[in-house]
Amino acid sequence: MRTALAIARKELTISFTTPWVYVVLAAMAALSSFFFVGLLETFQQVQDLAREQGWERLPPDSVVYRNLTDGVVVQLWGVVLIITLFVAPFLSMRLFAEEKRNKTFELLMTAPVRPLDIVLGKYLGGLGVMGATLGLTLAFPLLLTAFNQGEEGQALEWTTVLLGYGGLLLWGATCMAVGMVLSALTESQMVAAFLTFAVLLPWMLLRGLTRTFEEPLRSVVSYLSFDTQLEGLLQGVVDVRALVFFASVIVFSLLLTHRAVEAQRWM
Amino acid sequence: MIEVRQLTRRYRDRVAIEDLSFSVREGEILGFLGPNGAGKSTTMKILTGFLPPSAGSVKVGGFDVVTQPMEVKRRIGYLPETPPLYPELTVHGYLKFVAQLKGLPGRGLQAEVERVAGLTGVGHVLARGLQHLSKGYKQRVGIAQALLGSPPVLILDEPTEGLDPTQRAEVRALIKSLAGRHTVILSTHILPEVTMTCEKVLILNQGKKVAYDDLRSLTAAHGHAEHTSLEEVFIKLTAA
Structure with a gap:
């Protein structure tokens, strides 16, 4: 475990000295702020409209705009989720591919380190970078709370916000795990990033495909879709089935990576 | 042997x-x-x-x-054909990392890094980034890495x-x-x-x-x- 931590630390040091991570951080900050402002505007408009006409006369789906938590933050988490899907491949691509290209993989594999420690260390390092990227978005609910000082009541239901954020972190961890497997299979970072994207996006959209399917296939495929599983989590609903689902994807990915690293010795 | x-x-x-x-x-x-x-x-x-x-x-x-x-x-201490270096790390950071990989005890790790750096003549570039070193120095850091822990x-x-x-x-x-x-x-x-x-x-x-x-x-x-x-x-x- 000590070596795993050493590998994770090295991973973080290297990540934060390369421009890549900063590009991703900047992209996350820029895109999420852009959507945050958009969501706030919509929220404002609906609230104004409701003040004039009353909530009863607005379309039923505008009910989410009754409070900032559902109207802005939960919606924002939904946007960050999609941004994460797009940036995760760029964060996970270098995990193993770069070691192979750099020939440093030989160092890891000839040091007295178990493949399990290599995989765990790499994954922890990846989680650190992903955590930093997602950490930026916590600024938005904090901003909302800060500007609400003085008015009566809490601006946000922090339990819902944080549970939704937990769902987001779990999603980030899943993206990193899937990306790591693919990075362990190739020497090229571009190929790793592209493959990760090619796996994550269709998996996310799986539910959309099921419209033409017959039951019971339809339920099964729709259940396997990331989209279905994330829906409740982001709204702060603790659904054990969804937690188990994502935990399984992560564990399975780690096992596959472990296999890929071990197989390196047998090629 | x-x-x-x-x-x-x-x-x-x-x-x-x-x-x-x-x-x-x-x-x-x-x-x-x-x-x-x-x-x-x-x-x-x-x-x-x-x-x-x-x-x-x-x-x-x-x-x-x-x-x-x-x-x-x-x-075994091993120097591969291409020295396995991380260009983003400093010489010191790199040698410390390899020492940890080899499971050397935390205490005395600093002394061990300095020992191998001295042996291979890279003691004065410990704070430099590996990507800025000349080929000869890179090679020497590669040898230093192999010597860590006196295998x-x-x-x-x-x-x-x-x-x-x-x-x-x-x-x-x-x-x-x-x-x-x-x-x-x-x-x-x-x-x-x-x-x-x-x-x-x-x-x-x-x-x-x-x-x-x-x-x-x-x-x-x-x-x-x-x-x-x-x-x-x-x-x-x-x-x-």
């Missing part, structure tokens, strides 16, 4: 090493010679547990590379590659000073280097052992004693 028996390695249909057997006694320095593509690096990769053998066995310090890889890896066996793939003549002499002196305490296998295609550092020579050609002997008996067997250089023997043996 090192026992190699009937080692064979195939890459798909190409045979990289065929039926190679040799042994190295404790404290000995063995020179690996051979033209490019003779199988020197492949043999070293198998000895260090990076590549599995297709057939045959390798034992280091009595442990089998295939069945007890951790025990073997703990006893009983050192496997050095072309350790003097990319060094200028002065540095080369320094590295040769360093390797010579390791004899007795460490068992060393080094590969090179610079022939005088072998004459100057090694006691025993193994010449590989197209994956096969063509000579394996003391340096002196080798030159004696292939000509009129003192007048024959290793170079002549080498060319004669690998001409086939």
Whole structure:
């Protein structure tokens, strides 16, 4: 475990000295702020409209705009989720591919380190970078709370916000795990990033495909879709089935990576 | 210390090493010679547990590379063909990381990093980033990394590659000073280097052992004693 931590630390040091991570951080900050402002505007408009006409006369789906938590933050988490899907491949691509290209993989594999420690260390390092990227978005609910000082009541239901954020972190961890497997299979970072994207996006959209399917296939495929599983989590609903689902994807990915690293010795 | 028996390695249909057997006694320095593509690096990769053998066995310090890889890896310091460096790290950060990989105890780790840096002459560039170092310095950091933790066996793939003549002499002196305490296998295609550092020579050609002997008996067997250089023997043996 000590070596795993050493590998994770090295991973973080290297990540934060390369421009890549900063590009991703900047992209996350820029895109999420852009959507945050958009969501706030919509929220404002609906609230104004409701003040004039009353909530009863607005379309039923505008009910989410009754409070900032559902109207802005939960919606924002939904946007960050999609941004994460797009940036995760760029964060996970270098995990193993770069070691192979750099020939440093030989160092890891000839040091007295178990493949399990290599995989765990790499994954922890990846989680650190992903955590930093997602950490930026916590600024938005904090901003909302800060500007609400003085008015009566809490601006946000922090339990819902944080549970939704937990769902987001779990999603980030899943993206990193899937990306790591693919990075362990190739020497090229571009190929790793592209493959990760090619796996994550269709998996996310799986539910959309099921419209033409017959039951019971339809339920099964729709259940396997990331989209279905994330829906409740982001709204702060603790659904054990969804937690188990994502935990399984992560564990399975780690096992596959472990296999890929071990197989390196047998090629 | 090192026992190699009937080692064979195939890459798909190409045979990289065929039926190679040799042994190295404790404290000995063995020179690996051979033209490019003779199988020197492949043999070293198998000895260090990076590549599995297709057939045959390798034992280091009595442990089998295939069945007890951790025990073997703990006893070997390895400098691969390309020094395995992370360009983004500093020399100090890198050596510290490798020391942790090797599981050296936290206390004394700093002293150990300074010791190997001193031995390889990189003490004054510890704070520099690896990507800003010259090829010679990179090579020396690669050697320093192998020396961390004083492993009983050192496997050095072309350790003097990319060094200028002065540095080369320094590295040769360093390797010579390791004899007795460490068992060393080094590969090179610079022939005088072998004459100057090694006691025993193994010449590989197209994956096969063509000579394996003391340096002196080798030159004696292939000509009129003192007048024959290793170079002549080498060319004669690998001409086939």
